[in-house]
Structures are given as C-alpha cells and as structure tokens.
Amino acid sequence: MSLLDVRNLRVRFETPHGWVQAVESVSFDVEAGETLAIVGESGSGKSVTALALLSLLPRPPAVIETGEAWFDGRNLLALSERELRGVRGREISLVFQDPTSSLHPMLTVGEQIAEVLRAHERISSRAARERAVEALAEVGLADPAARAAAYPHQLSGGMRQRALIAMALACRPKLLIADEPTTALDVTVQAQILALLREVQRRHGTAIVLITHDLALVADVARRVHVMYAGSIVESATAKELFARPAHPYSLGLLRSVPSLATPLDSKLSGIPGVPPDPRLPPPGCAFEPRCPFKVAQCSSSRPPLTAPPSAGSAPQGVVRVASRRAACFESARVAAESAR
Amino acid sequence: MSEPLLELRDLRVRFAAPRGGSVRAVDGVDLELARGESLGLVGESGSGKTTLARVVVGLQRPDSGTVKLAGEPFGPSAIPAQRRRAQIVFQDPTTSLDPRRPVGWSVAEPLAIAGRLTTRERKLRALAALDACGLESLFVHRYPHELSGGQRQRVAIARALVVEPDLLVCDEPTSALDVSVRAQILELLGELRARFGLSLLFVSHDLAAVRRVCERVAVMYLGRIVEIGPRERLFDAPAHPYTRALLDSVPGGDPEHPRVAEPLPGEPASALAPPPGCPFHPRCSRAREVPGDRCTRSAPKLTPTPRGVVSCHLHAPR
Numbered sequence: 001m002s003l004l005d006v007r008n009l010r011v012r013f014e015t016p017h018g019w020v021q022a023v024e025s026v027s028f029d030v031e032a033g034e035t036l037a038i039v040g041e042s043g044s045g046k047s048v049t050a051l052a053l054l055s056l057l058p059r060p061p062a063v064i065e066t067g068e069a070w071f072d073g074r075n076l077l078a079l080s081e082r083e084l085r086g087v088r089g090r091e092i093s094l095v096f097q098d099p100t101s102s103l104h105p106m107l108t109v110g111e112q113i114a115e116v117l118r119a120h121e122r123i124s125s126r127a128a129r130e131r132a133v134e135a136l137a138e139v140g141l142a143d144p145a146a147r148a149a150a151y152p153h154q155l156s157g158g159m160r161q162r163a164l165i166a167m168a169l170a171c172r173p174k175l176l177i178a179d180e181p182t183t184a185l186d187v188t189v190q191a192q193i194l195a196l197l198r199e200v201q202r203r204h205g206t207a208i209v210l211i212t213h214d215l216a217l218v219a220d221v222a223r224r225v226h227v228m229y230a231g232s233i234v235e236s237a238t239a240k241e242l243f244a245r246p247a248h249p250y251s252l253g254l255l256r257s258v259p260s261l262a263t264p265l266d267s268k269l270s271g272i273p274g275v276p277p278d279p280r281l282p283p284p285g286c287a288f289e290p291r292c293p294f295k296v297a298q299c300s301s302s303r304p305p306l307t308a309p310p311s312a313g314s315a316p317q318g319v320v321r322v323a324s325r326r327a328a329c330f331e332s333a334r335v336a337a338e339s340a341r
Numbered sequence: 342m343s344e345p346l347l348e349l350r351d352l353r354v355r356f357a358a359p360r361g362g363s364v365r366a367v368d369g370v371d372l373e374l375a376r377g378e379s380l381g382l383v384g385e386s387g388s389g390k391t392t393l394a395r396v397v398v399g400l401q402r403p404d405s406g407t408v409k410l411a412g413e414p415f416g417p418s419a420i421p422a423q424r425r426r427a428q429i430v431f432q433d434p435t436t437s438l439d440p441r442r443p444v445g446w447s448v449a450e451p452l453a454i455a456g457r458l459t460t461r462e463r464k465l466r467a468l469a470a471l472d473a474c475g476l477e478s479l480f481v482h483r484y485p486h487e488l489s490g491g492q493r494q495r496v497a498i499a500r501a502l503v504v505e506p507d508l509l510v511c512d513e514p515t516s517a518l519d520v521s522v523r524a525q526i527l528e529l530l531g532e533l534r535a536r537f538g539l540s541l542l543f544v545s546h547d548l549a550a551v552r553r554v555c556e557r558v559a560v561m562y563l564g565r566i567v568e569i570g571p572r573e574r575l576f577d578a579p580a581h582p583y584t585r586a587l588l589d590s591v592p593g594g595d596p597e598h599p600r601v602a603e604p605l606p607g608e609p610a611s612a613l614a615p616p617p618g619c620p621f622h623p624r625c626s627r628a629r630e631v632p633g634d635r636c637t638r639s640a641p642k643l644t645p646t647p648r649g650v651v652s653c654h655l656h657a658p659r
Contacts, residue, residue, distance in 0.1 A: 041521060042519055187385070187546060188604065191589075191604055191605070192605075221599070243597075258520055259549040271521055271523070
C-alpha cells in the first residue's frame with residue numbers, strides 16, 4: 001500500500017480577473033521510502049499541489065474543489081486545522097527553496113528546531129535543545145552546538161538549508177516534501193544537499209517528494225517522475241523511461257532544452273517555442289497544443305487523458321513494460337518513436 | 342597577435358565590511374578577451390565574478406589595476422562614446438526594465454544618452470534591435486508585465502545591443518528563466534555574436550550553459566582566477582582540483598548513471614578572512630600530494646603549465 005495516495009486534486013484561485021485553475025485533476029501516489037519527483041516550470045501547479053496537501057494555501061483565494069489525499073488511513077484534505085497541526089512537521093515535513101525566508105530571523109536555529117520538537121512531543125525544553133543539536137549534527141553541520149546557538153543570518157546559504165532539513169527531519173517524518181530545495185544554492189552545495197537527502201533516506205527510510213524544474217537533478221535522485229504542465233500531470237514514468245524515451249511532447253521538449261556537460265556541441269538546443277497558456281483562458285483541448293510540434297486535429301478540441309501509451313511496436317525484446325507509465329497525449333506513440341531516435 | 346578588445350591588468354576591488362575589515366572581491370585579476378571571442382566566467386556565489394563583470398562595463402570603479410577597451414582606458418568616468426562599447430545584460434529582466442515604460446522606450450533610451458540621433462532614427466534602431474532579438478515590431482508598445490520572462494530578457498538584450506557595443510557582458514542571463522526558455526536565449530546569444538561580431542563575457546554558475554556558449558572559460562575562486570583555458574581542454578581535462586570538483590557537482594542528467602558522490606566538502610572560506618596560502622587548500626583533496634606544506638604557505642600564481650593555465654602547486658614547475 002502506498003504511503004500517500006492523492007486522488008483527483010483540483011485547486012483554483014479566485015483573482016480579480018476571474019478564476020484560475022491552478023491544479024486540474026491531479027492523482028499520484030508515493031510509496032514508503034521512495035523518491036518521487038514532480039517536475040514542471042513556473043506556473044505548472046507543482047508547488048500548489050504540495051501546499052494543498054497540507055492545507056497551506058491561503059483560502060481564499062485558493063479553493064480546493066475536489067480531491068482526497070490518503071495518508072496513513074486518513075484523508076488529509078478532510079482533517080481539521082488542529083489535526084493537521086499534528087501531521088505537519090511530525091509525519092509530513094516541507095522544505096522550501098529559500099532557507100532565508102523559511103527561518104525566523106530573530107530566533108536561534110536551535111530554538112527553532114526545539115520549538116518543532118516541543119510542539120509534537122512531550123519533552124522538556126532542555127531535552128529539546130539537546131535533540132536540536134543532535135539534529136544539526138545529523139545533517140552534517142560541523143560544530144553543531146555552535147550552529148544551534150547561531151542566528152540564521154550568521155550561517156551561509158548551504159548551512160541554512162541544512163538547518164532547515166534538520167528541522168524538517170527532527171520528528172522523523174515518514175514523508176519529506178522538498179520544493180526546489182537546491183535551487184538557491186551553488187552547484188557544489190547543491191550536490192552536498194542531494195547527497196544529504198539520499199543519506200537521510202537510506203538511514204531512516206523517509207519517502208521524499210522532490211519538486212523541481214531541474215530535470216538533470218531528477219536523473220540523479222528520483223526513481224519515478226511526474227511531469228506537470230499547466231496544472232496537469234502530462235507524463236508519469238520511471239526516471240529511466242522518461243529520459244530514454246519520453247512519451248509526451250512537453251517532456252521531450254524539456255529534455256531537449258537542457259544542455260548537459262555531455263550534450264554534443266554541434267547539436268542545436270531546441271527549447272520549446274511559445275509560452276504556457278494564460279491560466280485564465282485555458283485552451284479547450286490539450287493545454288500544450290499551441291506549442292506542440294506533434295499536434296493533430298483533435299488536439300485543439302478534446303483533452304487527451306493520462307493513459308498508458310500504446311505500444312510503439314518496437315519495444316526492444318526483454319524490456320518489461322512498466323504498468324505505471326502514462327502520458328496525456330493522443331500521439332504518444334509517435335512522440336516515443338521520435339524520441340528514441 | 343592583434344590587440345585584444347578587453348585587457349584587465351592586476352585588477353583589485355575591495356569592499357569595506359560593516360564591522361571593519363574588508364573583502365577582496367576581486368583580488369589581482371589579469372584577463373584578455375579577443376575581438377569576437379566568447380569567454381565564460383564561472384564560480385560560486387562570492388567568487389567575485391559579478392563584481393568583475395561590473396568593473397568591465399564601468400559600473401564599478403576598481404581600487405587598483407587597469408581596464409582597457411580597444412586599447413583605451415575604460416571605467417565609470419569614460420566618455421559616453423566609449424562607455425557605449427561595453428554593455429551588460431542582468432540576471433532578472435523583471436527588475437532591470439522600467440515597469441512604467443513601454444519596452445520600445447526602454448530599448449531606445451540608451452541611444453538618447455549615447456548619441457545625437459533624431460527621435461525617428463532612435464525608433465528605427467530600437468525596432469531593429471528588437472527584431473534582431475526575435476521580437477516583432479508590435480512589442481514596442483507593450484509593457485514589461487505583459488511579456489513572458491523570456492521575452493523580457495530578449496528586450497534586455499535588445500537594449501544592450503541598440504548602441505552597437507563591441508562587448509556584451511551577460512551576468513547569469515538565463516538563471517531567472519524557465520528551463521524551456523533558457524535554450525532559446527542561449528541560442529540567441531550565439532546567433533547575435535555571429536551576426537554582429539560581438540565579444541561576449543558570459544558570467545554564470547551554469548557550467549553546461551557556459552560550455553554551450555563560450556570558447557574559453559575562466560574559473561574564479563575567492564576573487565582570483567584559478568584556471569583559464571579553451572573550453573575543450575577545461576571541460577575534458579580540468580587541471581585545478583576546484584574546476585574538477587565544480588564539474589563533478591553538475592547533475593548528470595542520466596538516470597542510468599546517477600551521480601552519488603559528494604564531490605566537494607565544505608563551502609568557500611570567508612572572503613573577509615581568506616586562508617593563508619592557496620585560498621582553496623582547506624577544501625582541496627589533493628593538497629597533501631604537494632610536498633613541503635606549500636599549499637598552506639604560499640599562494641600559487643596563475644601560470645602556464647603543461648596541463649593548462651592554472652594556479653595550483655600541483656602543476657607548478659618545481
């Protein structure tokens with residue numbers, strides 16, 4: 001059984017210019033101890049999805065129209081604020097992109113971690129302070145006692161992100177949602193934080209949902225990937241399948257947009273022409289249709305469901321088709337064939 | 342060899358720290374850039390790459406050292422006709438464009454400062470610059486908030502190009518953009534360089550982007566250039582242990598061969614109190630291979646070695 005099972009989540013925002021559909025019928029599950037990546041660009045709905053699960057969206061303007069999120073036998077979206085407070089930080093923790101704005105500037109790092117512990121456990125303030133130092137040691141900060149006594153501004157960006165991860169993990173949650181956890185960091189520190197997340201997972205079996213725009217990073221850490229575009233999941237696959245043979249034109253476009261250190265220099269980077277649709281005026285058919293090089297007539301009128309792509313007929317012998325693979329595209333067989341080239 | 346377009350000699354920039362002391366943001370940099378060449382400047386935050394970029398376009402006065410552009414001294418007090426020759430594109434086009442002016446106005450504005458053109462000539466030049474950056478004439482009347490991030494960055498590039506500079510400095514030009522748009526901006530920079538014979542100084546922490554765009558690459562660490570060389574040599578056979586670690590830190594983008602190691606422990610030392618000797622030695626995995634504690638005692642100089650131009654005692658001729 002999966003640890004988290006999200007079904008048919010729909011979120012919209014009320015704006016002065018009308019309704020905006022931010023998340024449109026998103027379903028996914030997270031297995032215990034796995035790393036799942038949700039990939040998308042700004043406005044794709046990936047962060048809203050995560051915030052909605054823990055009722056962290058301001059309501060209004062946000063409205064959760066439909067959806068269930070089953071976690072440990074409870075529907076998170078039906079819990080009271082009081083019940084949610086017992087879940088957040090203890091069973092599910094969040095780490096955001098910018099550690100500077102996630103930490104209280106006037107409290108020491110140790111005090112902030114102790115506060116989390118005391119909110120969830122019956123523990124003396126002294127024991128909480130000791131546990132805070134242990135938590136900082138666990139995320140690889142040298143001289144943790146001194147770090148616990150430091151204010152956020154006295155730490156570097158990388159140290160702040162480690163402190164935030166320490167705080168998120170202090171109560172040993174079963175699930176860690178990390179929203180662009182390394183985007184604000186330098187590459188060497190980014191590699192350190194990823195190594196830390198992997199280590200945490202290995203040691204404690206924490207499941208991780210990694211929300212990111214960076215496909216290269218997904219390749220290094222995630223087993224399964226959901227690609228989001230304009231509020232919907234457009235492709236679900238294992239990381240290996242997605243990189244070897246994307247079945248949605250948007251995934252293919254993304255992969256061809258990102259240079260890696262191994263990309264041949266004479267190959268042209270294609271990027272994806274155009275821009276995502278205005279969320280106030282979504283197109284009636286597939287949201288990617290206006291930018292899509294694979295579009296056919298029906299794409300502009302009807303929306304393709306997220307289904308298993310038809311067998312392209314040329315699956316190599318011995319390759320087991322994974323049933324979890326899904327793409328929301330009428331032409332996914334053609335896309336997969338093109339992307340295999 | 343013909344005279345380089347840009348020539349920096351022993352450049353130093355120091356900032357006073359709030360509680361006394363000073364930060365050597367740029368600490369003795371020598372650099373040359375040929376006409377039409379593209380040079381990448383990479384390094385972590387705090388390495389001094391942005392400060393160096395600002396000196397190059399005359400936004401920051403160096404404390405010592407010289408900047409020469411096309412053989413003439415260059416700096417904040419150079420005359421406008423000279424300043425025009427080096428233009429800069431910043432990271433975030435949202436904050437670098439005037440939100441209350443249509444973008445056509447913003448693109449034409451540098452012409453009003455730099456030249457003696459009529460309004461009509463300015464407008465035509467602005468249109469041509471926007472066109473070169475892939476934006477149709479109807480964009481002239483649009484406001485920044487009506488554009489996507491990628492379009493805004495195209496406007497920022499057009500505004501830099503409108504005065505026909507010799508050198509375009511781009512400071513993290515794609516970092517604030519969505520992934521699908523970054524590739525377009527990188528390709529655009531390549532096209533513009535070929536079309537106008539521009540020299541490019543491309544400042545970025547995105548090594549894969551630098552590899553795409555730049556023929557030569559300089560790596561900075563704590564205010565100094567620690568390695569410089571042609572793209573092929575630097576990416577295939579980095580000589581400095583820091584360059585090696587930077588390259589190893591880039592996510593691989595290949596799920597069949599995920600990167601699992603932590604390539605470089607620690608963080609750069611404080612620029613307020615740089616370590617003695619080689620500034621990289623506290624993080625360097627190879628410092629102990631060098632006999633006689635040289636790494637902790639003396640700062641290596643950027644010198645040509647059989648492995649490339651690098652400042653590292655490992656490769657220094659004994």
